[in-house]
Amino acid sequence: MKKVFALMMSAALAISVFSPVMASETEKESVMEAGSPDVKGEGVMTYAEYMAAEVDDEVTIEAYVQGKQAFYDNKDAGTQTATIYTQDHDGAYFLYNCAVSKEDYDRLEVGTKIKAVGYKSEWSGEIEIVDGSLEIEEGSYVVEPLDLTEFLDDEDSLKEHMNAFVSFKGMTVEKADDSGAAFLYNYDGSGSRGDDLYFNVSKDGKTYSFTVESYLCDKDSDVYKAVEELQAGDVVDLEGFLYWYEGPNPHITSVTVEEN
């Protein structure tokens, strides 16, 4: 009996693991606004001001949640943080490990307006806000994915939309390695199910690498399973967040097969 108690305790505590939520798996709503979403409050930067700020400057932004990547709860230290994709009408903001209570995190839905204060940072080219905190405000705005297919080969243009919710259409799945597999667990196939998925797609004779990031979309997510089903030659439409790592590194949240 005590063994059962012990197992129950372990299980109950283990269940507290976070589960990512992403815009791609949320019903895409048309833009809905409460008031004027980009009228900034006092002391809040516009997107242009945010982009003009120096790395390590303190920044204050208002934006709308477009994807929740992960929640970290350090009970002993009393810290709770989350990594979140947000956007306003002018651009996107990536909040990395931003302080937020579990209660508030659970209230965050795609579209929720938030105000965040933190420090601007750059990590391998990824512009983000770190060591910040957020509070929920009134208002809602859900973006439609921005089709960047025509800019795939234009890094400078893509960079202007870093961290935004974007789409790429009519992409052809290519072989990921010599075995003919359409995807790899980890970039070189060294991983196993549950690790990041890497797959290649081409457009107009050029091939690009896309990722299903396992924190954003884990192995039980629709997109993870869908990519595991892809075959070389499939034509797909992709949606996701334009993450940056030494260059564009889209983290895909949905894949739709248009042609087999």
Added chain:
Amino acid sequence: MKKRSTELIQRIGRKSCFTALALLLAFSLTACHGARTINRFEVPGKLDPSKKIELTFWAKNDTNKTQTEIYKKAVGDFEALYPNVSVAIKLYTNYGDIYNDVITNISTGTTPNVCISYPDHIATYLTGESVVLPLDELISDPGYGLGGSELLFDGPREDELIGKFRDECRINGSTYALPFMRSTEAVYVNRDYVEKLGYELPEILTWDFVFEVSEKAMEKDEDGKFKVNGQDVLIPFLYKSTDNMMIQMLKQEGLEYSTEDGQILLFNEGTRKILETVAEHGKSRAFSTFEISSYPANFLNAGQCIFAVDSTAGSTWMGTDAPLIDIAKEKLVRFNTEVRMVPQVYPEKPQMISQGPSICVFNKDDPEIVLWSWIFAQYLLTNEVQTAYSGTEGYVPVTSKAQNSEAYQDYLSRSGEDAQHYSVKIAASKLILDNVDHTFVTPVFNGSASLRDAAGSLIESTVKSARRKTTIDDAFFDRLFADTQKLYRLDQIGQDGQMRDLGPLPGTALVLLAGILILWIFYGGIFLLRLIRMRGGK
């Protein structure tokens, strides 16, 4: 493409809290009278080669497919040698995930049979009674011990295990693991930039030299570009693992970190002095860290770093001709890469960290399964596995048998021939081989992993604060020390290295414990009632 491991660290930190608490509660409950525990292992007389045995092996690779293939080949070769045994391999790409999964599975009795771990983590596994197998008796067993007469493979003898590496696997006086591979940290240097700045690269770098050159490199031209590389970006000195940085600086200065039995000594005046230096160069941006900026290799290879410190086990990513690169080829800059030991305080008395994966065996109810697990663990020390795996990165084999083998010596002698013999990687391996006597490890105890994290966090926080123009003074360090001790629960580690008060129990645990208490009161009442009746009967 490498995964941003700060996320892994954060995630691990979170899980660790849950799993540690779950483990504690599970143990506190199962330790009661009548609870089931695994018997202490005793070597069975003879193994039955016809008995089907299924083992699980949790292995860690450096996001390196060649390493996973070596593991798989080792398993296949072992199964061919012992057809009654099958080994299911589960692959991980970081130690933290293995640690979390092991901790979770200890409470349910579903640990793997064999797994790769850090000694710091094994110290936590030992919180459970008879969970990890002590290996001293097995190592010297004449039949199934190292080089034993009953083995079907040519493994190393006990005296062929490098003594220093074996000692790193001793916890509380017993050997709880076998070393699998060993590495250290190295400075990967852009020699061209050092010379362009007017310096000659010494054989042994000092911290003073590295900081001086780094500050010199911060000079810009009239266009705002750095003179030394003509680019907008330059981080002259970039450190990957700041926990190692702090630990090595303290050791080299002869300053305290912790005692062997787990007393925390990190928060001292010497640490403040080190952090003042770190703050000075963090503020000028001459120094940065992985957590703040990204992988040192990426900056080094783009000509945006002069001194990149990373593990020798990351050497295949370092340098213009590195077999593995994470930046666009057009961003690569050609330069001469030199490999040096980590900067020193006293070059005449160099000291550097020893690190790397170890193998532990988990105890089970069936001693035959445990013995088969031990035999498989030993198989990972055969020359074939050792030489193959060490060639994947700047690792070194952990046995003199493998180090002196013809195959390994041939490998070392062919530096620069091709990608497999990448010169930087082989130089990194030689750095350890030539300096084994100058390596050290930190004491291992329950909580040592948290202390290590705290050591790194002090540097990260100081650099961030300096960059953000926070005033770095005594008040800053007082606050930093207090916050860090709280964050990593270091105030809960006693002088015996055991966790002390973990704070109030969760409500669910209180309900369960209250239930158990009520049951015991109920049993006690029945016992007393029977006693009274028996006495009344007499």
